[in-house]
Amino acid sequence: MQNTIFKNSIKGKRGVKFPDSGVAEKSLNDIIPENYLRKSDLNLPELTQLEVERYFTNLSHKNFSVDTVFYPLGSCTMKHNPKINEKVAGFEGFTEIHPQQGEEYSQGALELMYELQESLKEITGMDAVSLQPAAGAQGEFAGMLIVKKYFETLGQKRTKVIIPDSAHGTNPASAKMCGFDIVEVKSNSKGQVDTEALKCLLNNDVAAIMMTNPNTLGLFEEEILKISEMAKEHGILLYYDGANLNAIMGITNPKLMGFDIVHINLHKTFSTPHGGGGPGAGPIGVNEKLADYLPVPVIDYDGEKYYFNYELKNSIGKVKAYYGNFGIFIRAYTYILMMGGKGLRKVSEDAVLNANYLKEKLKNHYKLPFDQICMHEFVLSGDIQKAQGVNTLGIAKKLMDYGVHPPTIYFPLIVHEALMIEPTETETKEILDNFINIMENIATEIKEKPEQVLNSPVSTPVSRIDETLAARKPVLKYNL
Numbered sequence: 213m214q215n216t217i218f219k220n221s222i223k224g225k226r227g228v229k230f231p232d233s234g235v236a237e238k239s240l241n242d243i244i245p246e247n248y249l250r251k252s253d254l255n256l257p258e259l260t261q262l263e264v265e266r267y268f269t270n271l272s273h274k275n276f277s278v279d280t281v282f283y284p285l286g287s288c289t290m291k292h293n294p295k296i297n298e299k300v301a302g303f304e305g306f307t308e309i310h311p312q313q314g315e316e317y318s319q320g321a322l323e324l325m326y327e328l329q330e331s332l333k334e335i336t337g338m339d340a341v342s343l344q345p346a347a348g349a350q351g352e353f354a355g356m357l358i359v360k361k362y363f364e365t366l367g368q369k370r371t372k373v374i375i376p377d378s379a380h381g382t383n384p385a386s387a388k389m390c391g392f393d394i395v396e397v398k399s400n401s402k403g404q405v406d407t408e409a410l411k412c413l414l415n416n417d418v419a420a421i422m423m424t425n426p427n428t429l430g431l432f433e434e435e436i437l438k439i440s441e442m443a444k445e446h447g448i449l450l451y452y453d454g455a456n457l458n459a460i461m462g463i464t465n466p467k468l469m470g471f472d473i474v475h476i477n478l479h480k481t482f483s484t485p486h487g488g489g490g491p492g493a494g495p496i497g498v499n500e501k502l503a504d505y506l507p508v509p510v511i512d513y514d515g516e517k518y519y520f521n522y523e524l525k526n527s528i529g530k531v532k533a534y535y536g537n538f539g540i541f542i543r544a545y546t547y548i549l550m551m552g553g554k555g556l557r558k559v560s561e562d563a564v565l566n567a568n569y570l571k572e573k574l575k576n577h578y579k580l581p582f583d584q585i586c587m588h589e590f591v592l593s594g595d596i597q598k599a600q601g602v603n604t605l606g607i608a609k610k611l612m613d614y615g616v617h618p619p620t621i622y623f624p625l626i627v628h629e630a631l632m633i634e635p636t637e638t639e640t641k642e643i644l645d646n647f648i649n650i651m652e653n654i655a656t657e658i659k660e661k662p663e664q665v666l667n668s669p670v671s672t673p674v675s676r677i678d679e680t681l682a683a684r685k686p687v688l689k690y691n692l
């Protein structure tokens with residue numbers, strides 16, 4: 213294991229040496245009031261420049277990233293981030309502007325945001341878009357605030373939001389944070405919303421149904437039109453979690469499926485880097501009747517200039533400083549322009565093809581609970597391997613020794629020992645075949661010598677940790 217930078221420190225070493233200033237030295241006590249002065253020395257590591265450089269460069273090589281390894285992290289859409297996105301985001305005209313400098317000096321930036329709104333309208337089919345929310349989860353939160361305000365404006369008291377048992381955890385969390393009670397609807401034997409069960413839950417207390425389509429099992433909700441019909445009969449709004457938009461671009465859209473509100477994860481579908489809590493963007497789109505509930509500002513165009521529109525009658529207000537994560541907008545917009553309409557459709561087709569290829573090969577070695585054509589991802593179960601002595605966590609850890617980022621595990625909750633695999637469209641057949649080989653090897657190893665697999669990972673800086681202990685008694689400070 214690499215020493216921490218503190219361990220490598222040797223007193224007196226310096227990275228930068230300054231020449232004498234030629235100004236007489238003064239004591240800090242003469243300049244700064246006593247109570248602001250530090251009482252003991254700062255504990256800073258002391259190293260040469262080259263040592264610091266090697267330390268951080270080596271650390272960066274320990275990262276698992278899309279740029280270094282295959283990263284089939286289901287639901288997260290870890291696709292290739294084209295470097296042209298970064299290049300455009302680095303243009304001086306974008307990096308040297310300030311949010312306070314005024315519309316007349318920011319027309320280019322405003323035009324980009326306007327055009328991005330327009331593109332997202334076309335891709336989702338929705339009538340109006342606000343770029344404000346900073347992530348998918350915040351898009352959901354903004355969407356739920358819109359639902360709440362909409363019914364308040366109508367003078368209706370609706371307290372419930374219906375969410376499928378396969379949903380991403382942020383869905384119930386967002387609705388709950390807006391004060392709604394969560395009602396769970398079960399999935400049927402095909403892994404889709406059980407419409408009979410749903411029917412029994414529908415009444416005038418229900419404000420919204422939140423759905424992901426394709427859902428978190430990677431399956432298209434075949435009865436979506438019936439569901440939206442049922443919702444409309446009760447005046448219920450339909451919310452679309454757009455995290456899985458990568459599967460349907462240019463083929464269908466949430467509007468055609470009957471949805472009223474949509475969030476889009478620019479950092480997933482539109483190839484901007486994410487992970488490790490990095491910046492994201494979760495714009496929301498709505499249909500016409502909800503357009504003036506959007507968070508402000510939205511960007512409008514009067515035929516001559518672009519401007520921030522704060523004048524939406526029923527707006528839920530702001531959910532983010534200024535107008536959202538501008539750097540992410542540039543990357544996503546660059547990607548959209550580069551791909552074009554046909555290119556985006558091809559993205560979805562290839563993502564679906566890649567996922568089905570993997571699924572068909574891997575089902576020979578792992579249990580596939582829902583054996584159907586999938587969309588851009590699919591969910592295996594590690595039940596067979598668990599019975600042989602290694603659970604899904606063990607499979608994930610073993611994959612790290614093969615230099616692959618593990619898939620999403622233990623989600624969705626309705627599949628035992630779940631392994632949720634999303635290859636994305638940007639991987640080649642050779643990479644997919646290599647992953648298939650690795651997964652086959654692991655299945656064989658578990659069958660023959662499960663105890664060997666249990667030690668994994670052995671190639672990483674930290675091996676197996678006691679996750680319960682780490683969660684209950686975290687040691688966050690390195691003991692110097």
Ligand SMILES: *Cc1c(COP(=O)(O)O)cnc(C)c1O
Nearest residue numbers: 287347348349380382453455492
């Ligand atoms: C990623 C994801 C979210 C949350 O999006 P963030 O941008 O991470 O906040 C919500 N739902 C689904 C299905 C997701 O995959």
